[in-house]
Amino acid sequence: MYKYDEYDQAIVDARVGEFRDQVNRRISGEMSEDQFKPLRLMNGLYLQLHAYMLRVAVPYGTMDARQMHMLATIARKYDKGYGHFTTRQNIQYNWIKLDQAPDILAELATVEMHAIQTSGNCIRNISSDQFAGAAADEVEDPRPWAELLRQWSTFHPEFSYLPRKFKIAVIGAEEDRAAVKLHDIGLQLYRNDAGEVGFRLFAGGGMGRTPMIAPVIREWLPKGDLLSYVESCLRVYNRYGRRDNMYKARIKILVHEIGAAEYARQVEEEWAHVKTLGLDPPASEFERIAGYFAPPAYDADLPDTVDRTDPDFTLWIDQNVSAHKQPGYAVVTISLKPAEGIPGDASADQIDLMADLADKYGHDELRVTHAQNIVLPHVRKRDLHTIWQALEGAGLATPNLDLISDIIACPGLDYCSLANARSIPLAQKIAGRFADLDRQRDVGELKLKISGCINACGHHHAGHIGILGVDRKGEENYQLSFGGSAAEDTSLAKIIGPGFNEDGVVDAVEKAVETYRGLRTEGERFLDTYRRVGLAPFKEAIYG
Amino acid sequence: MKLVTGNDLESGDVVWWTGDGWSRHVADAVDAGHAGESIAATEEAARRVNSPYVIDATATADGPRPAHIKDRIRAAGPTVRPDLGVRPADANRGEWVI
Amino acid sequence: MGELLRYREDERHEEPAVTLDAFLGQTNATAVRLESDEDARALIPHLGQLALVEVSFPKFRDGRGFSAARILREAGFTGELRAQGDVLVDQIPLMRRCGFDAFAPEAAIDLDALERALGRYDDVYQKAADARTPVWRRRHG
Numbered sequence: 001m002y003k004y005d006e007y008d009q010a011i012v013d014a015r016v017g018e019f020r021d022q023v024n025r026r027i028s029g030e031m032s033e034d035q036f037k038p039l040r041l042m043n044g045l046y047l048q049l050h051a052y053m054l055r056v057a058v059p060y061g062t063m064d065a066r067q068m069h070m071l072a073t074i075a076r077k078y079d080k081g082y083g084h085f086t087t088r089q090n091i092q093y094n095w096i097k098l099d100q101a102p103d104i105l106a107e108l109a110t111v112e113m114h115a116i117q118t119s120g121n122c123i124r125n126i127s128s129d130q131f132a133g134a135a136a137d138e139v140e141d142p143r144p145w146a147e148l149l150r151q152w153s154t155f156h157p158e159f160s161y162l163p164r165k166f167k168i169a170v171i172g173a174e175e176d177r178a179a180v181k182l183h184d185i186g187l188q189l190y191r192n193d194a195g196e197v198g199f200r201l202f203a204g205g206g207m208g209r210t211p212m213i214a215p216v217i218r219e220w221l222p223k224g225d226l227l228s229y230v231e232s233c234l235r236v237y238n239r240y241g242r243r244d245n246m247y248k249a250r251i252k253i254l255v256h257e258i259g260a261a262e263y264a265r266q267v268e269e270e271w272a273h274v275k276t277l278g279l280d281p282p283a284s285e286f287e288r289i290a291g292y293f294a295p296p297a298y299d300a301d302l303p304d305t306v307d308r309t310d311p312d313f314t315l316w317i318d319q320n321v322s323a324h325k326q327p328g329y330a331v332v333t334i335s336l337k338p339a340e341g342i343p344g345d346a347s348a349d350q351i352d353l354m355a356d357l358a359d360k361y362g363h364d365e366l367r368v369t370h371a372q373n374i375v376l377p378h379v380r381k382r383d384l385h386t387i388w389q390a391l392e393g394a395g396l397a398t399p400n401l402d403l404i405s406d407i408i409a410c411p412g413l414d415y416c417s418l419a420n421a422r423s424i425p426l427a428q429k430i431a432g433r434f435a436d437l438d439r440q441r442d443v444g445e446l447k448l449k450i451s452g453c454i455n456a457c458g459h460h461h462a463g464h465i466g467i468l469g470v471d472r473k474g475e476e477n478y479q480l481s482f483g484g485s486a487a488e489d490t491s492l493a494k495i496i497g498p499g500f501n502e503d504g505v506v507d508a509v510e511k512a513v514e515t516y517r518g519l520r521t522e523g524e525r526f527l528d529t530y531r532r533v534g535l536a537p538f539k540e541a542i543y544g
Numbered sequence: 545m546k547l548v549t550g551n552d553l554e555s556g557d558v559v560w561w562t563g564d565g566w567s568r569h570v571a572d573a574v575d576a577g578h579a580g581e582s583i584a585a586t587e588e589a590a591r592r593v594n595s596p597y598v599i600d601a602t603a604t605a606d607g608p609r610p611a612h613i614k615d616r617i618r619a620a621g622p623t624v625r626p627d628l629g630v631r632p633a634d635a636n637r638g639e640w641v642i
Numbered sequence: 643m644g645e646l647l648r649y650r651e652d653e654r655h656e657e658p659a660v661t662l663d664a665f666l667g668q669t670n671a672t673a674v675r676l677e678s679d680e681d682a683r684a685l686i687p688h689l690g691q692l693a694l695v696e697v698s699f700p701k702f703r704d705g706r707g708f709s710a711a712r713i714l715r716e717a718g719f720t721g722e723l724r725a726q727g728d729v730l731v732d733q734i735p736l737m738r739r740c741g742f743d744a745f746a747p748e749a750a751i752d753l754d755a756l757e758r759a760l761g762r763y764d765d766v767y768q769k770a771a772d773a774r775t776p777v778w779r780r781r782h783g
């Protein structure tokens with residue numbers, strides 16, 4: 001994975017000093033909260049219900065063991081012993097003190113980490129496929145491009161006061177594990193008929209108040225033109241994105257209002273000029289970055305089979321272990337969704353343990369997934385049992401990947417100042433209702449996603465089952481929707497009818513699942529059945 | 545009754561207006577009556593407490609109880625981590641919030 | 643009103659800036675003021691006669707002026723490019739990179755904080771409208 005050189009390190013170190021200066025000016029009273037807020041947000045520091053919250057960037061979700069250990073250290077030293085992995089592959093801490101935030105950044109900088117642009121109306125942390133570099137269906141590892149974009153977007157002078165936040169995702173496979181069409185810009189590397197690899201560029205997707213699936217803006221973009229083209233996309237947005245209404249300020253509204261073809265035309269016109277400015281680094285810079293993402297030194301001639309005599313272990317293998325492109329290797333997804341747990345939360349001890357496992361058995365790599373789990377991308381199959389035992393001992397071996405209890409949930413009203421309803425207790429109740437693992441496995445893949453407000457951090461629009469918490473006359477109320485997907489078959493979930501209270505929505509989810517079980521044909525997931533039969537039978541079962 | 549609340553600048557802690565200062569415990573909060581908005585404005589200008597605002601609350605035997613669930617959660621801590629709340633030893637805190 | 647900060651050697655331009663509409667109607671003005679929703683490209687045919695373009699920042703959150711500045715510099719404008727309005731000290735280093743070389747902030751700027759901010763980063767990641775060399779060029783000589 002990428003390692004900082006002296007330039008990267010100097011920039012991140014200088015950032016610590018800059019933020020310390022800004023914090024000092026705030027604490028001294030020189031700056032008002034109004035003036036300070038955009039500065040602290042540009043550095044991922046929010047003020048939530050109970051305290052400041054610091055969001056630390058995990059660029060494209062990739063970390064090594066040393067970095068993961070640092071996350072544990074920060075949880076222990078500056079927070080209350082845990083952290084929360086987010087749907088944007090980052091980690092956030094819930095109990096931060098303002099005067100300690102610069103010290104945390106200083107500690108992060110020692111392991112080549114930062115909180116730059118994890119909030120604010122700027123280009124946010126670039127997200128990517130958590131299986132990058134390991135997936136069998138990959139055309140090319142997307143992470144060197146994500147790193148190139150990370151550097152280009154860091155303190156971008158023109159795009160730090162955009163109409164609204166801007167999220168970019170990059171993938172290099174046909175299977176979409178990063179929801180590219182639900183990003184402001186989504187980039188997909190693919191091979192054309194001539195055998196060359198280039199980008200397909202989507203723009204104008206997103207969730208939030210007005211969910212939209214991004215249209216293709218450019219079907220084929222040569223790799224070497226990436227930065228100048230993305231710069232052109234951003235410039236059109238910065239100039240013409242709406243600024244009169246924050247709920248209409250995302251690029252998706254611009255693309256929707258003027259149309260994808262007109263937006264593309266404006267971008268092309270801009271690019272005709274911008275590409276002459278020499279903004280694209282030479283190929284040698286890309287090659288330098290790509291060199292850091294060379295495949296690990298795989299062992300040859302490893303056994304490609306796993307001993308399946310232990311039934312609990314076998315269950316975990318079947319659910320949480322995925323195919324790796326290298327014979328003898330596998331990809332492990334560690335579920336952060338234990339029964340009664342908080343989706344995405346991990347204690348400092350658990351974070352340390354995952355780091356140790358990566359160090360010992362995983363070629364020193366970890367990934368954070370947008371579904372709030374952790375991946376060990378390069379694991380020898382012969383080590384799987386040892387890894388599983390270690391995870392089991394730490395409450396990290398729940399075999400529920402992609403099942404109904406593998407719920408995405410935002411922090412909700414338990415922590416978040418924007419939330420209208422709590423998400424976590426609902427996730428816990430639904431997981432509790434389906435506690436029987438055999439039942440979950442019988443139901444099969446079912447992506448349930450909960451947001452505590454319309455901003456959709458819990459990706460409810462993209463859930464096979466999506467739940468949105470709202471405030472109804474001071475009471476928490478939950479709207480249920482079906483049919484969303486964040487995968488390559490991207491779709492937006494539709495609200496099925498009137499909302500429910502917390503227990504009501506748990507019952508409704510159960511009725512929906514039972515309706516599916518009654519209607520499904522061989523091999524159909526909940527989503528497939530819903531798409532085939534439509535809403536009527538589900539509605540009848542729930543409201544009938 | 546009306547309470548004034550905000551978050552302490554340095555610690556981020558939820559604080560409640562006590563009549564002559566700020567407390568982390570909602571039980572210490574006083575009825576600001578009609579003065580709420582002016583207290584909030586003065587305190588905002590002093591730049592020690594972030595975004596102070598006025599809320600409705602009910603006076604109970606246990607002290608003021610904010611009208612809205614969001615402020616009750618602010619007063620008590622996250623419902624899913626009672627161990628991290630303002631009064632972790634108080635087993636009945638969850639019922640008070642909901 | 644804060645004082646005018648200039649990062650230019652030439653004499654301060656004294657002619658008052660006219661609006662874009664007025665400028666496009668009476669083409670002998672040498673200073674023009676661009677509101678944040680106006681198209682900087684409208685000035686491109688006239689850059690040779692302009693000594694000053696003042697770009698308005700009605701609110702610090704309104705970042706359109708950053709693009710306006712780059713567009714003008716990319717088109718070859720060498721006169722004074724002034725950011726006027728709700729301009730905050732922490733924005734000025736980014737504005738310098740976009741090509742602004744004068745600042746007329748509404749509220750006074752803490753000059754010590756500004757000096758620290760301007761000297762903060764020895765290196766930058768991207769090529770912009772200033773003369774700074776991006777790190778990718780330094781890395782590859």
